[in-house]
Amino acid sequence: TQLLEQSPQFLSIQEGENLTVYCNSSSVFSSLQWYRQEPGEGPVLLVTVVTGGEVKKLKRLTFQFGDARKDSSLHITAAQPGDTGLYLCAGESTNAGKSTFGDGTTLTVKP
Amino acid sequence: EAQVTQNPRYLITVTGKKLTVTCSQNMNHEYMSWYRQDPGLGLRQIYYSMNVEVTDKGDVPEGYKVSRKEKRNFPLILESPSPNQTSLYFCASSLSNYWGGEQFFGPGTRLTVL
Numbered sequence: 724t725q726l727l728e729q730s731p732q733f734l735s736i737q738e739g740e741n742l743t744v745y746c747n748s749s750s751v752f753s754s755l756q757w758y759r760q761e762p763g764e765g766p767v768l769l770v771t772v773v774t775g776g777e778v779k780k781l782k783r784l785t786f787q788f789g790d791a792r793k794d795s796s797l798h799i800t801a802a803q804p805g806d807t808g809l810y811l812c813a814g815e816s817t818n819a820g821k822s823t824f825g826d827g828t829t830l831t832v833k834p
Numbered sequence: 835e836a837q838v839t840q841n842p843r844y845l846i847t848v849t850g851k852k853l854t855v856t857c858s859q860n861m862n863h864e865y866m867s868w869y870r871q872d873p874g875l876g877l878r879q880i881y882y883s884m885n886v887e888v889t890d891k892g893d894v895p896e897g898y899k900v901s902r903k904e905k906r907n908f909p910l911i912l913e914s915p916s917p918n919q920t921s922l923y924f925c926a927s928s929l930s931n932y933w934g935g936e937q938f939f940g941p942g943t944r945l946t947v948l
Contacts, residue, residue, distance in 0.1 A: 732874070756936075765838075765924050765939025766877070811876060813937075820865065820884050821892060822937075826876035 726750070727814055727825035735831040739801050744828045746812035747794045752823075753815045755788055755795045760809040760827075769797075802832045836861045838940035840925050846946045847915060855910045855943050857925030865928040866908040867892070867937070868900065870921040877924065883908055915947040 730745045746755070754773040758766035770779050772788035772795060779786045783806075785798040795812055812825040838859045847853055859866065867882035869892075879892030883902040897919055899911040908927075912919060922944050926937040 727876075729876075763942075765926070765942055766937075767939070768936045771936070813877075820867075820882045820890060822867070822879055822882075823893070824869070824877040824879075826874055 727812055727823050729810075729812060729825035729828050731828060732826070733829050733831075735833065736802055738803055738832055738834050740832075742799050742802055742830070744797045744799075744810055744830070745794070746796070746825050748814065749793065750814075750816075751792050753792070755792070755815070756813045757786055757795070757797055758811045758813060760811060766809075766811055799830075802830075804832045804834050806830060807832050836938075838925055838927050838938050840923075840940040840943050842943060843941065844944050846948065848948050849916055850914050853912050853915060853945075855912075855923060855925075855945070857908045857910065857940060858906050859908075859927040859938070860906065861927060861929065861938065862905065863927035863929050863938075864905070865930065865935070865937075866902065867926045867928075868898070868908070868910050869924045869926065870894065870919075871924060871942075872921050880910070880923075915945075917947050919945065920947045921945060 727748050756771045757769045760766040770786045775790045775792045777788045783800045787796045810828045814823050841856045864885050868880040869877040871877050878894045880898050881900040883889045925940040928935040928937045
C-alpha cells in the first residue's frame with residue numbers, strides 16, 4: 724500500500740498569515756491532486772499536478788509537485804477565514820484507478 | 835444538475851444486519867469509487883470500478899462488496915456489518931479512465947453499527 728503523509732495535521736493561524744502544507748511519500752505517483760473538504764460535505768478538487776517540478780497557481784494558492792513525483796506542497800498566501808477546511812492530497816498509484824489519500828490537514832483561519 | 839447522490843445519508847444498524855448504500859451519478863462517468871473516512875486517517879479506498887462489470891479492490895475491501903451492472907449505479911453492500919465499519923462513507927465518480935481526472939464526491943453516508 725502506498726502511503727501519503729501530510730503535515731501538519733492541524734494548523735490554526737490568523738487571517739493574513741501565510742502557510743504551507745506538505746504531502747510526502749516514499750512512492751512515485753503518476754499524478755497528485757489536492758482537495759478541500761468542508762464539514763458535512765464531500766471533498767472538492769482544487770488542482771491536479773502531473774509533471775515533476777510542476778507549479779500551479781490558483782489565486783492565493785500555489786501548488787508544487789516534487790521533481791521526483793513523490794511529494795507535493797500547498798502554499799496559501801494571506802489566508803482568509805474562507806480558507807478554513809480540511810485539505811487532502813491524493814495520489815494516483817501505478818495501478819490506474821487505485822488512489823491513495825493523505826490523512827488530511829485541518830486548517831483554521833481566525834478573523 | 836450534475837451530481838453524485840448517496841442514500842441513505844444517515845444509517846444506524848446492528849451487527850450482522852445486511853445493508854446496502856446506494857450511489858448514483860448522472861454525468862455518464864466511467865469511473866466510480868467508494869471510500870471510507872475515519873478521524874485522522876483521511877479517505878481510504880474500499881473498491882473502485884473502471885467501467886461496467888469491472889470492479890477492483892482498494893486498500894480496505896474486507897467486509898464489503900460492490901457491483902457495477904449499470905454505468906450510473908455503484909452500490910456498496912455490507913453483508914454482515916460489524917462495529918469497526920462505523921464510519922463516514924463517500925462515493926465518487928470521474929469521467930476519465932485515467933485517474934488524473936477530477937473525482938466528484940457524493941455528500942456522504944454516516945453509518946453507525948451497534
